[in-house]
Amino acid sequence: MLRILGRNNSSNVQKVLWTCDELGLSYERDDIGGPFGGNHEPQYLAMNPNGLVPTVIDDDIVLWESNVIVRHLVRKHAPNDLSPDDxxxxxxxxxxxxxxxxxxxxxxxxxxxxxxxxxxxxxxxxxxxxxxxxxxxxxxxxxxxxxxxxxxxxxxxxxxxxxxxxxxxxxxxxxxxxxxxxxxxxxxxxxxxxxxxxxxxxxxxx
Ligand SMILES: N[C@@H](CCC(=O)N[C@@H](CS)C(=O)NCC(=O)O)C(=O)O
Missing domain, CATH: 1.20.1050.10 (Glutathione S-transferase Yfyf (Class Pi); Chain A, domain 2)
Structure with missing residues (x-):
């Protein structure tokens, strides 16, 4: 199951949530960052050394940088549709x-x-x-x-x-x-x- 780490009022997390719903992907999301904290814990920093949200765990890869996550998800799940082939x-x-x-x-x-x-x-x-x-x-x-x-x-x-x-x-x-x-x-x-x-x-x- 795709896991998204980040609070849902973050614009950068929202990019990932919106993309997942466009693609019909199921995911689990943990509230991290802002008032929830957790993003400066060693365990989180080991995944995302920036201490920012979002971070995504997709099978065996951990990704950060919201726009890259959007690109990764659309290429994996909807090539030629949301990510043009040309x-x-x-x-x-x-x-x-x-x-x-x-x-x-x-x-x-x-x-x-x-x-x-x-x-x-x-x-x-x-x-x-x-x-x-x-x-x-x-x-x-x-x-x-x-x-x-x-x-x-x-x-x-x-x-x-x-x-x-x-x-x-x-x-x-x-x-x-x-x-x-x-x-x-x-x-x-x-x-x-x-x-x-x-x-x-x-x-x-x-
Ligand atoms: N370039 C990064 C920026 C990430 C970023 O700045 N995230 C903000 C929220 S929008 C953040 O983590 N702020 C600290 C916090 O929420 O505690 C990306 O696009 O993912």
Whole structure:
């Protein structure tokens, strides 16, 4: 049985949970990280030396890095469907997944952390505001992409939609001003119609 270590309100854990449900995979999940702790115990660090979640145990392999876990699961269980076989389409999907990790994740972090994980009296309004501006700029790049393709990777839903879909749920649910990004909104609406997204991502921000 696939085992997922990580609390379900972590965006990086949600990528794995959403993927498993898209693929119809059964799994066991342990609450690790955040208030649950456990991620700095020697036993956990032996599996994931970063002390972060998620970590996945799949038969005889232990994997960390959420986007890599998503890629591993879709290639193992749904090749050519969620992970395109064609090398060009695959490169495009991976490009957007890496862009989520390197650009969108860092852009959303100060906004999410400031508004969700920081007590109102401790918030730095300037940092949150600058973060919001940066996030909007970054997501306008995704909006432009989605004005030419139905989904992030192309005309069909694929693994490329998963990491970014979770970021965009946060964009639409954080208490911030939002410029209208019409193609982003159209794509987000499509995601909300997927049970695997609804059940694992649309669970509020905590
Ligand atoms: N690049 C890693 C980042 C993992 C990460 O930053 N996880 C956060 C939660 S989203 C974490 O473990 N935070 C510490 C904690 O939950 O205790 C990945 O994508 O898996």
């Amino acid at each position: 090398p060009v389409r695959l490169a495009v999907a991976e490009q957007w997944m890496d862009w989520q990790q390197t650009v969108v994740g860092p852009a959303i972090f100060p906004v999410f952390w400031g508004l969700v994980r920081t007590a109102p009296e401790d918030r730095d309004a300037e940092v949150i505001s600058a973060g919001r501006d940066r996030l909007e700029k970054v997501l306008s790049i995704l909006d432009a992409r989605l004005s030419v393709t139905a989904f992030v990777g192309g005309e069909d839903f694929s693994m490329a939609d998963i990491p970014l879909g979770i970021m965009v749920y946060r964009w639409f649910n954080l208490e911030i001003e939002r410029r209208d990004l019409p193609d982003l909104a159209r794509w987000y609406q499509l995601l909300t119609e997927r049970p695997a997204f609804e059940n694992n991502v649309m669970i509020g921000l905590t």
